[in-house]
Each structure stands twice: as C-alpha cells, then as structure tokens.
Amino acid sequence: xxxxxxxxxxxxxxxxxTLNTVAAAKAIGGDIHVLVAGSNCAAIGEAGCKIEGxxxxxxxxxxxxxxxxxxxxxxxxAGLAKEYSHxxxxxTTNGKNFxxxxxxxxxxxxxxxxxxxxxxxxxxRPIYAGNAIATVQSSAQIKVITVRATGFDPVNAEGGSxxxxxxxxxxxxxxxxxxxxxxxxxxxxxxxxxxxxxxxGRGMQNGENFKHxxxxxxxLGAAVGASRAAVDAGFVPxxxxxxxTGKIVAPQLYIAVGISGAIQHLAGMKDSKVIVAINKDEExxxxxxxxxxxxxxxxxIVPELERLV
Amino acid sequence: MKILVTxxxxxxxxxxxxxxxxxxxxxxANVKMSMNPFCEIAxxxxxxxxxxxxxxxxxxxxxxxxxxxxxxxxxxxxxxxxAVLVESTEELNSLAVAKLLKAVVDKEQPQLIILGxxxxxxxxxxxxxxxxxxxxxxxxxxxxxxxxxxxxVKVEREIDGGAQTVALNLxxxxxxxxxxxxxxxxxxxxxxxxxxKPLEVLTPDALGVATxxxxxxxxxxxxxxxxxxxxxxSVAELVEKLKNEAxxx
Numbered sequence: 001x002x003x004x005x006x007x008x009x010x011x012x013x014x015x016x017x018t019l020n021t022v023a024a025a026k027a028i029g030g031d032i033h034v035l036v037a038g039s040n041c042a043a044i045g046e047a048g049c050k051i052e053g054x055x056x057x058x059x060x061x062x063x064x065x066x067x068x069x070x071x072x073x074x075x076x077x078a079g080l081a082k083e084y085s086h087x088x089x090x091x092t093t094n095g096k097n098f099x100x101x102x103x104x105x106x107x108x109x110x111x112x113x114x115x116x117x118x119x120x121x122x123x124x125r126p127i128y129a130g131n132a133i134a135t136v137q138s139s140a141q142i143k144v145i146t147v148r149a150t151g152f153d154p155v156n157a158e159g160g161s162x163x164x165x166x167x168x169x170x171x172x173x174x175x176x177x178x179x180x181x182x183x184x185x186x187x188x189x190x191x192x193x194x195x196x197x198x199x200x201g202r203g204m205q206n207g208e209n210f211k212h213x214x215x216x217x218x219x220l221g222a223a224v225g226a227s228r229a230a231v232d233a234g235f236v237p238x239x240x241x242x243x244x245t246g247k248i249v250a251p252q253l254y255i256a257v258g259i260s261g262a263i264q265h266l267a268g269m270k271d272s273k274v275i276v277a278i279n280k281d282e283e284x285x286x287x288x289x290x291x292x293x294x295x296x297x298x299x300x301i302v303p304e305l306e307r308l309v
Numbered sequence: 310m311k312i313l314v315t316x317x318x319x320x321x322x323x324x325x326x327x328x329x330x331x332x333x334x335x336x337x338a339n340v341k342m343s344m345n346p347f348c349e350i351a352x353x354x355x356x357x358x359x360x361x362x363x364x365x366x367x368x369x370x371x372x373x374x375x376x377x378x379x380x381x382x383x384x385x386x387x388x389x390x391x392a393v394l395v396e397s398t399e400e401l402n403s404l405a406v407a408k409l410l411k412a413v414v415d416k417e418q419p420q421l422i423i424l425g426x427x428x429x430x431x432x433x434x435x436x437x438x439x440x441x442x443x444x445x446x447x448x449x450x451x452x453x454x455x456x457x458x459x460x461x462v463k464v465e466r467e468i469d470g471g472a473q474t475v476a477l478n479l480x481x482x483x484x485x486x487x488x489x490x491x492x493x494x495x496x497x498x499x500x501x502x503x504x505x506k507p508l509e510v511l512t513p514d515a516l517g518v519a520t521x522x523x524x525x526x527x528x529x530x531x532x533x534x535x536x537x538x539x540x541x542x543s544v545a546e547l548v549e550k551l552k553n554e555a556x557x558x
Contacts, residue, residue: 010470067473069475070438070441070448070450071441071447071448074442092469093451093466093467093468093469094468094469096434096438096450097438097448097450097451098438099438100403100434100435100436100437100438100439100442101438101439101441101442101448102442103404103435103439103442104404104407104438104439104440104441104442104443105442107404108404108523109402109403109404109522109523109524110403110404110433110435110439111524112432112433112434112435113432122527126432126532127335127430127431127432127529128320128326128335128429128430128432129429129432130532131325131326131335131531131532132326132328132335132529132530132531132532133529133530133531133532134526134528134529135526135527135528135529135530136524136525136526136527137524137525137527138523138524139523139524139525140523140524174478175445175446175447175477175478176447176448176449176475176476176477176478177475177476178473178474178475179463179474179475179476180473180474181468181470181471181472181473181474182471182472182473183470183471184470184471192469196557196558220558228487231488232487232488237471238453238467238488239467239468239469239470239471239472244429244432245426245427245486245487247469252557253551253555253557253558263322263323263325264322270532270535273555273557274551274555274557275535275538276547276551282540287538287540288537289535289538290538291535291538291539291555292538292539292540292541292547292550292551292555293538293539293540293541294540294541294543294544294547295540301544304544305544305547305548308544308545308548309548309551309558
C-alpha cells in the first residue's frame, strides 16, 4: 500500500496543511510519496524531502502548473494515481478545487474533509455543517480523499530523508488561464494554523472597530477571524471568514467577540479547545458552546482584556 | 447562449438536524426542506446574465426525489425558462450526480453550467469539479464574480489567501460562492406563471447512467457535545481563568 499526498504550496513555501495531510496518510499506514506540482518549485521539493515519514518526493516543474489550475494538474495527478492505493490532499480551497476532478477522471467517488482514520478504507467526516459525523467505507481501488487539517496533528517538518524524482505530465490543457490574484497581506499568524484566534462579528459595527481585535491579537500572537455577517457587511475581507463556507479552525483558544453563534459559524470553530464568548446578548447561542462567557459591551471588555493579558 | 443551472433539495439551512437513534442517518421526516442556498445563488446569477442579454435560455435541472419539483418550480419562479428533473429515490453520491448531469449536458449542449459550490447537507464540494472532468470543460469554482468576455468567461474565485481571477474557454463550469450575489425573492405572479412553465421528468435508466457507488455510509452519529461552560463576571476573572484554569494564555 502506497499513499500519494499532493503538496500544498505557493511555489515558494510549503503550506503547513501538507504536514497534517501526511499525518492522515501515516494514520492510514504504508509508504508515503509526495507530489509537488508547480513552477520553479525546487525549494518545495527539498522541503518535502525533509518531512518526517515521507519516502519519495516527485516534482513536476512546469509553467502550466504554476497556479495549480485543475484542468492542468488533475490529469497529472490522475496519471500518477494508478500506482497508489490512496490519493490525499489538504481540504484547502486548492485541494477542494482539483481533487474531485482527479477522482472523476479515475471514476471513483471522493471522500471529502475526513477528520479521522478508522482503517485503511474507513474514515469519519462531518456532514450537515458538523452537526453529524458520518463513518464511511470505500471499496474503490484508489481512495481519493481530502483531509481537514484541524483533524490531524501535523508531522514533523524536519528529520525525513526522502529521495527526489522529477516527473512530467501533459502540461497545459489549453482550456483555462490564470489572470491575476489579490492576496490579503498580514503579519499575524495564518488563521487555520494559529494557536489563538480572535473573531469579530456583526457586533463590531464597522471595519474600523476591528482595530481593537487586531491590537489584542498582536498582544496574544493571535490570528483574527470573522463571522459571515462581518464579511458581508464589508468590515473585513472574506478570506477571514470562519465557518461552514469559510475556514475551519481548531485553535487552543477561540475568542468570539460580538458573534451570535449561528450553526454555520459554529461549524468552523466548535472543535477549538477553549472557547470564550464576549457578547452583550446573554441569550446568544454562542454561550451554549463557550467555556467562558462574558456578558457585556465588547467596546469596554476588549480594551480591558488587552490591558490585563 | 444557453445556461444550465443545477439545484438541490436539502434541509433548510436554519434547521438544527437530529441524528436518528439507530445511527442510520439524519432524521428528515417532517423537517422543512428548501433549495440549497448555493444553488439559489447559481439561479440568481443565471437570471442576471439573462437580464444582461448574455443568456438566451436558462434550463434548471435537479436530481432527486419527486418532491424536488418544488425546488425546480421555485427556480422557474425566479426566472428560469424550463426545468428537468432526473428522478431518483436513491441517495446519490457526487460522482453519480455528475454523471447524470453529464448526460443532461450532452442532451442540452449549454455554453455555461452554474452549480453551487457545495450542498449544505453532504458538504462534499465535489459535483461541479467532477462534471468538469467528465465533460473536459474548464472550471471556475467558488466564484465571487462572473464576467463574459467574448468567447471566454472571466471568473473571480475566493481562495484561501484572498481572490484569484481565471479566464475559461466556453463551454465552462462555474460553482458559486456566497458572495457572488444576493438572490431575489420570487413574486406571487411569478410563482403563478412558473406553474405553467415546462418541467420534464427523466430517469437515470433513460439517460443510460449507472449510479452505483463505491462509498457507503456505515453510521451517522451526533458530534461529541461540548460541556456547558460558565459565565464570568469580569474581565479580570476571565483572564485569571484563561491563565490558571484553562492555561491557554
């Protein structure tokens, strides 16, 4: 049994989610190979070789793979997949974009966002916004799976000594092209990997008021997230959204500020170790999942909290 | 140009679902059902493209039980021209749905296919991408903006770090994210008119599609419940608890 893990990266840095995905592969058991598909991505290949538990890294370096357009990378992965028992990718927007395309090319079902491995063919995954957990079994020859990073502790990024091999695919399928991208810049830790996350909701009232959360976050070394209401109201960009349709986080500490706690928001954060809710409405559903709740005006509480921590 | 839009009948997004006592699934008896929210956004986008003069016809398709006709009628009331129901009582996986859609695409030959990015029941986020593989069409998933530019469609996509724009050859597949648009409500006159619009019913057999799956659900359980927490009276008490009790800061 050999498992293929598709590396998540931006051509410069290997994303942390890859380490969680390798951890899921380890839980399945067997040899683990990593595929790095990108352009000028030799450094990622080298980083991949150092991941604990990986025995081989394949690098497909081609301009066509620069932005991992699914039309281009899916045929590459599907071509290699035939030698493997499992193909895994992180359930990032990237993994979610290309992996179902790979599965359909292989004519197998995909299992999305697993949070636990029961055995080599049986996995657990959340459904209905995390309100139910399904245990599913696959009889497919090749099991194609996306992995929810927060379900698995990352393996060590150092200590491995995998061999490296260059591979090639069919290159550019010629049906799509990359036009541009606009990335939000932040010095704070990445939302999905942060130990502490502070999120603001509609109760923040405007984007300007998020500065209170930013300065508290800087003091705690935390990332800042948001509810859908805050994103839709234009307070903050959408890549900060935590929830069923945004990012899934499971930090040590999650501080929800001015967030009521709709089902869709809870889906993205209820696996956090400790949840703190700060809300003026003591009936808000967020208090039903919060370990520590504080009822009051966030504009008084947040600055005071910043002073005291 | 012809646009094909897909809709799925799912549990209403506001319903707090309950797992059945025998762990065979989620209890759907007497629960409010609605159109999947991402599918509403897909229908809205198609209607807007028609209003802009880009689209000439909107065909809406659903795959599911007879009752999914309700959701198709809703889409017709919102502005779709005609509907196709591929009737199946089985619970179908995304690959089977994608194969059935491929058969409908072959029949209808649309230039643009708009789907929701995921259904809020199975949370799979697979069907659009799988249809992409089966048809060979380009895909613009998690779209927050769709613009036609000559013989291409430009799609702005929501990605983890921000936004990305791709250009796709037609025919193409787009899956909708929440921020693509704000869906409209159907007016009563439009709901009445929708009753007269054509609705064709097909079966997987008639389309010659096998829907067997390699994945089966062994059991469905409620997630581990969080134990009820406490309310603290002051910020000082909160900080003290976080430092000494929870030890997270």
